[in-house]
Amino acid sequence: MDGTKVPRRSAAELAGLLDSPEIARLVSELEATRWTGRPGYPIRAMVGMALAKSLYSIPTWTRTVGLVSEHAALREAIGGEVPSVYACYRFGAKLRAYANLLDACIAGVLESLRAEHPGMGADVAIDGSDLPAYANGQRYVSKDGPERERFSDPDASWGHRSAVSTRKGGGYYGYKVHAAVDTATGLPIAWTVETASAAESPFALALIDKARERGFQVKTAIMDKGYDNGPIHDGCMDRDVAPVTALRKTERVKRGEHKPPSCEHGEWTFAGADYKRRATKWRCPTGECKPASRWVKADRLHPLIPRETARSRKLYHSRGAVEREFGRLKHEWALLPLRVRGLERVRLHADLTILAKLACALSRARAVPLAA
Ligand SMILES: [Zn+2]
Known part of the structure; x- marks a missing residue:
């Protein structure tokens, strides 16, 4: 191992x-x-x-x-x-x-990291990842038998993990770690562990709040399509955070409601966003229409950073930071395999693992001599 x-x-x-x-x-x-x-x-x-x-x-x-x-x-x-x-x-x-003392220590390390990396936490990638329980995770008592009712870890539950490259998706028994990772440094700035059956998206806003509470000025939140819904979009906007998500293919999307305005001259082009007004501006490609531009209110189909823009694509691409960090925490820092049972113990294990990782990153940042 x-x-x-x-x-x-x-x-x-x-x-x-x-x-x-x-x-x-x-x-x-x-x-x-x-x-x-x-x-x-x-x-x-x-x-x-x-x-x-x-x-x-x-x-x-x-x-x-x-x-x-x-x-x-x-x-x-x-x-x-x-x-x-x-x-x-x-x-x-x-x-x-004394979880409050540990939390204060983590906050202190993150504050010092922010001093070493100004702007840390501006762009965060948010996602969840499976943590299989230290328990008997056989779902059925025997082949074709009844579903097991009692497990050695009562806080764990059945969750679903999505397919990643060659690994197949499927059910697993345990927990899920949800994290907001700074895409510039690849470091987690807020996280929580929940039972596996809990849906991912409700935790996204709480992670942003935690990051803000720790002093990070989050500007964009980058998430996969599982987080592409109205409450998360609006919750981000209420926090002055621009959400960058993949588009979930809903009925409205099938009807083409996510597309930019268009006219007989073609599809209109993006001409800027107004964060205060919570709207984006679009222009007729030839300028012949009257008026030649109009504002589109921001919602999940028309985010402030439009999906058509290179900026959105670049930000979305940086979402890989959160998956890579989950991989490093699991395989290089022993976040897995879990050898404790119960939500509180698994949470402590995650906190200590991530604290060690962050403290090492801080000591390395401090050790780098200033450029001559
Ligand atoms: Zn036109």
Whole structure:
């Protein structure tokens, strides 16, 4: 699972993360809660174990403890003493109880990343991706038998995954991670984990709100046709975000209602958008019509960034950023396979995985020397 393909990461990198102001703050805030694990390992060591698990792409605590125990440099990076597997589980429970501190740490890392990458979060790609549960996911008790009613993970549910390149689509049992990824850096800026059966599109606006709450000025939201509906379009517009979605082939689209205005001189051309007015301007190709231009109110069929424009195509093309990031999180950062059950634990696992990824991206951005 965590084979040789994952990037090699060093013990120095782990120590660097623990010493970064953002992670050090989380350690001191957790210390201030006066919680003591049994036996009482230092909080810095516990946070170090959580980061090491993602950094080295290890699905279980048992193997994380094994790896850190075997390597002197890693032991030293977390302060010398290796916490027990039991202590790691207990620490997970503590982090769930102090989810607000973890969330503040994630927000702090993102704020520092934004300082390194001005304009980060302007264009975000939003999508969901499957996280199969750590559970018996056989839908039927036996071949042609009744549908299974009790599963080892009661929060998980049956969802559908779409076909991607050579992989076939189909049903799976588990969760779905929904994320907004900055297309410029490829980094997630807001995410949530929900049970697999929950539809994707209702989470899009909440992700935009979360990104805004974290200080990102989202300008465009890029989504596939599953998100192409009126409420998402209007919700984006209410947030001053221009939605860029593939066109869903509805009855109105079949009737051609999505097309630009046209006249006997041909199809009219795009002549600009007015964000305040929430409308786009179109012109008669020869200018012979009176009036020669008119405004079209923005809706999902006629978005502010018209689908006919090169800008829209370019933005839509950048949507690949979210799929690539899901792939990296799953395969290089051990977002999968899940080895915890229950929505709250899966959420914590996703938060810690993405925090490790973001903290590494931050330390790399800071390490790049300024151009001479
Ligand atoms: Zn005309």
